[in-house]
Amino acid sequence: RTVYVNGEYLPETEAKVSIFDRAFLMADGVYEVTSVLGGKLIDFEGHAVRLERSLGELDMKMPMSREALLEVHRELVRTNEITDGLIYLQVTRGAPGDRDFLFPDPETTEPTVVLFTQSKPGLANSPVAKTGIRVISIDDLRWGRRDIKTVQLLYPSMGKMMAQKAGADDAWMVMDGKVTEGTSNNAYIIKDGKIVTRELSTDILHGITRAAVLRFAREAQMEVEERSFTIEEAQQAEEAFITSASSFVMPVVQIDGTKIGDGKPGARTARLREIYLDESLKKAV
Ligand code: PMP
Structure with missing residues (x-):
């Protein structure tokens, strides 16, 4: 499976995130799950709007434009040949060099952005x-x-x-x-x-x-x-x-x-x- 991590498409075994990532240490991150049916995204817009709101409530910004985010979703659907399934997206406050309760300066600590797919054939026809x-x-x-x-x-x-x-x-x-x-x-x-x-x-x-x-x-x-x-x-x-x-x-x-x-x-x-x-x-x- 190919996954997306901070601007790169990589095999899942090569994807890495810091041990200092705030989501790992403090659950300081937000996520979205978007379903894919027939190779298409269901309500991408709604998920993108909620992502922006979740980030805003935690003083974080969208890590990329909505259009760019849609393109990453589509690229993963294509590369991993997803017909029916889910796309998991996570944005965290990133990895400052140490553990600290206070939020790091967003100018020096970039958010961590991870996306991966989960294939679920027949997702809409669940028995x-x-x-x-x-x-x-x-x-x-x-x-x-x-x-x-x-x-x-x-x-x-x-x-x-x-x-x-x-x-x-x-x-x-x-x-x-x-x-x-x-x-x-x-x-x-x-x-x-x-x-x-x-x-x-x-x-x-x-x-x-x-x-x-x-x-x-x-x-x-x-x-x-x-x-x-x-x-x-x-x-x-x-x-x-x-x-x-x-x-x-x-x-x-x-x-x-x-x-x-x-x-x-x-x-x-x-x-x-x-x-x-x-x-x-x-x-x-
Ligand atoms: N409530 C909770 C607590 C959830 O975790 C979810 C799904 N993540 C939902 C409701 C349903 O939200 P959605 O329809 O956006 O998947």
Whole structure:
């Protein structure tokens, strides 16, 4: 596999980053994951805009123009012959010569920029979309700026381990009695025919897939309610699902062992998945 590191395309075995990199020492970096379907990028623009925002919130700048970034994505898709898969992008505050809590001077410390591809043949035809996933609920013990897409993923990683140990597929995190989001996705229920998902704030990541799905849902005359909900309300909902760049729209059929509806993926969820994939493919670059 060819990867991109700081301006160079290299075989993955030759790519190197300093041990003083701030992301390695302090999780001082942000990332994006963009999906590739049929060799094209899904919602590149949305991911580029969010990257710039995440960097800005941490006093960092875009390491290159949006056009240049798109070209790096495309070059990796070409070189690695990716038809369906993901592109991982990480920008860190770089590697000053020593460990220090204070941010280094951006004039002398360049950001570290890394991109690599992950091939996932048949990404959009995952059999799991037909059966749905089971989630457990866990306390949301993350820091308070979840709107910044940092590489600080230890708690989400622990959450996935807790889910696996409980025989489930993922975890929904709960703060003050209400669901915030999934470990790597946004959470939704459908109640009285309305799509319900937590409102945007610093408590959740502003999903690029979330924005697209809500827009397509409104265009298809489906009602949307942006508000938080409890696990109990979700367990009694008509349908439940998650969204993310890698799973698109994925049905949730069980929460803490309780089946949602008849325990099968809901019809509206399936329709939303179809609309999302159709519309996103039309706009793919
Ligand atoms: N919430 C969290 C915590 C995430 O990690 C992700 C995916 N990285 C999402 C939501 C979904 O965001 P997107 O649709 O942009 O992939």
